Amino acid sequence: RVLVLYGAGHGKLLRQFGPATNLSANRPVLEVLNAQFAAAAARLLLGRCRYLAALEAYLQSAYARLAGPAEPSLSAGYRVSGLSRQVPHEPPGIVALGEEALRGLLAEKLAESLPHEAERQQCLLGPQRDELELVLGSKGEGLSATRFASQGQQRSIVLALKLAELELLLDTLKEPPVLLLDDVMAELDRDRQAALFGQVPPTVQMFLTTTHLDPEVLAVLRAAERPIALHEVVVGELLATDPLTTPRTESPA
Numbered sequence: 001r002v003l004v005l006y007g008a009g010h011g012k013l014l015r016q017f018g019p020a021t022n023l024s025a026n027r028p029v030l031e032v033l034n035a036q037f038a039a040a041a042a043r044l045l046l047g048r049c050r051y052l053a054a055l056e057a058y059l060q061s062a063y064a065r066l067a068g069p070a071e072p073s074l075s076a077g078y079r080v081s082g083l084s085r086q087v088p089h090e091p092p093g094i095v096a097l098g099e100e101a102l103r104g105l106l107a108e109k110l111a112e113s114l115p116h117e118a119e120r121q122q123c124l125l126g127p128q129r130d131e132l133e134l135v136l137g138s139k140g141e142g143l144s145a146t147r148f149a150s151q152g153q154q155r156s157i158v159l160a161l162k163l164a165e166l167e168l169l170l171d172t173l174k175e176p177p178v179l180l181l182d183d184v185m186a187e188l189d190r191d192r193q194a195a196l197f198g199q200v201p202p203t204v205q206m207f208l209t210t211t212h213l214d215p216e217v218l219a220v221l222r223a224a225e226r227p228i229a230l231h232e233v234v235v236g237e238l239l240a241t242d243p244l245t246t247p248r249t250e251s252p253a
Contacts, residue, residue, distance in 0.1 A: 030118070034110040037126065042103040044127045045080065049091035052076055052132075056091070058164035066163070066195045067156045074157060075142065077133035082109045082125040089133060155187055163199050170201065179206040185217050186210065193217065197224040 056076045063074040077089040083105055087094055094102070109125055117124050134157060135142035136149060143149075145157055162181070169177045179200060185193060185208070197220060200206055210217070213230070221228050232239045 027114075030114060031111070034114070035107060038103050038106040038110055041106050041127050042099050045102060045130070046095060046099055048127070048130075049078055049094040052078055052091040053095060055164050055168055058167045059160055062163040062167070062199065063156060063160035065199055066160055066192065067153065071153065071156075072137040072142065074145070074160065075135045075139050077135060077139075079131040079133050081127075081129035081131070082113065090139070152189070152192075155192060159184070159188075159192070159196055163196075166200070166204065170204075176201065176203040176205065179204050181206065181208045183209055183211060185214070186212075190216060190220065193220045194223065197221060197226075200224075200226075202226050 059076055060074055063071075067074075076091070078091050078094060079089055080087045080094070086105055087097065087102075106125070113124050123129075134145035134149075136145050136153065137143055145153065149157065162179075166177065166179055184196075188196065193216075202225075208221075218230075
């Protein structure tokens with residue numbers, strides 16, 4: 001909830017700051033906006049990194065289960081725009097700096113970049129330009145997943161992120177969330193399909209959409225030993241349960 005409020009405040013400041021950059025003669029106004037922007041950005045940045053620090057162990061475990069033992073490990077980092085040399089890339093290290101130190105670093109960098117922002121009439125720094133770093137291999141020696149991951153590795157990473165978020169929510173909220181998967185089956189081979197559904201706890205209700213239902217996909221769903229119900233949407237109308245649905249007495253997943 002706090003993170004949402006910080007995010008909303010940062011968005012408002014960002015919208016105010018962009019149009020104001022053409023007022024290069026009114027430097028006091030821009031300096032006031034910079035101070036407010038740095039404070040909101042520091043809070044938002046800390047919230048993101050605390051979340052990533054909590055998520056990383058789940059992410060590493062989920063990727064290892066999906067990709068198999070032959071694949072390199074996966075780790076997550078965070079690159080702060082404009083401060084990549086002054087600020088560590090590991091979320092726990094960024095959190096350790098604290099809000100006051102981050103606000104000071106951001107304020108200094110914003111003041112330094114003010115002439116360039118005024119010239120280009122846009123925000124060049126801030127959380128809207130930060131990047132999530134996913135690395136295959138050990139930290140400090142691994143390869144950027146964005147640049148070097150194969151197509152299969154990229155698919156496993158996306159699914160691992162989804163599963164990691166799911167497991168973190170389960171442990172934090174102590175109740176199962178609803179999992180939404182939109183047309184992912186066509187992008188996965190049979191092994192990854194089976195690995196995905198084998199990792200989702202049976203207490204989690206899952207909605208899976210697909211443009212076509214391959215018999216092999218249906219076999220994977222049934223092999224996961226969870227109640228399933230198949231429905232078809234035609235011209236905006238939800239049709240009756242498909243007759244191929246596995247007969248169960250439990251509520252559908």
